[in-house]
Amino acid sequence: AQSVTQLGSHVSVSEGALVLLRCNYSSSVPPYLFWYVQYPNQGLQLLLKYTSAATLVKGINGFEAEFKKSETSFHLTKPSAHMSDAAEYFCAVSANTGRRALTFGSGTRLQVQP
Amino acid sequence: NAGVTQTPKFQVLKTGQSMTLQCAQDMNHEYMSWYRQDPGMGLRLIHYSVGAGITDQGEVPNGYNVSRSTTEDFPLRLLSAAPSQTSVYFCASSYSSPREGAFFGQGTRLTVV
Numbered sequence: 266a267q268s269v270t271q272l273g274s275h276v277s278v279s280e281g282a283l284v285l286l287r288c289n290y291s292s293s294v295p296p297y298l299f300w301y302v303q304y305p306n307q308g309l310q311l312l313l314k315y316t317s318a319a320t321l322v323k324g325i326n327g328f329e330a331e332f333k334k335s336e337t338s339f340h341l342t343k344p345s346a347h348m349s350d351a352a353e354y355f356c357a358v359s360a361n362t363g364r365r366a367l368t369f370g371s372g373t374r375l376q377v378q379p
Numbered sequence: 380n381a382g383v384t385q386t387p388k389f390q391v392l393k394t395g396q397s398m399t400l401q402c403a404q405d406m407n408h409e410y411m412s413w414y415r416q417d418p419g420m421g422l423r424l425i426h427y428s429v430g431a432g433i434t435d436q437g438e439v440p441n442g443y444n445v446s447r448s449t450t451e452d453f454p455l456r457l458l459s460a461a462p463s464q465t466s467v468y469f470c471a472s473s474y475s476s477p478r479e480g481a482f483f484g485q486g487t488r489l490t491v492v
Contacts, residue, residue, distance in 0.1 A: 308485045366424045
């Protein structure tokens, strides 16, 4: 079984400030981890993924995430927020055994203040 | 590239009506799935398919049917719509390896009154 917990349903930052969105996972097998972004009235777009290569993963739009096995975490960061980053972000996990569908966290809505 | 195409984008149904949400992908992906998105709950898996002719249930399958007669298409059928099925529905497709993540359609916003 696998699950994802995203701490904070809403996060608000000022433009130019650090963005930190938290994700903790539970998985009985080595997981694959993903961050997706959803802009209003749109589908989900893949930001980045961890697939057991490098633990620090760089994605699109300046985002990155670090896989920490000891903390079962995969937090998403961006050094400097931009207004266009305002969206909902989802952390997801999948396993390479059994049912391989994505299991999503409940999402974090990022608000960027001018 | 079209990617994953869902139709319709919006739909209003009366309780008890049936309908089919369409999903098509042009990436020759083996794996397709349907999710529903509800506020504060993320996306929950309804049904999925690992290839033509093979489907299985996800977390919340009750009230929904699927079939996969071709690699490209994966329709979701609501047999008798209920207000609890008011949601945004997303279709996704992916390669057979779970390493790649999934490509999502634009969603269908369904309201059942």
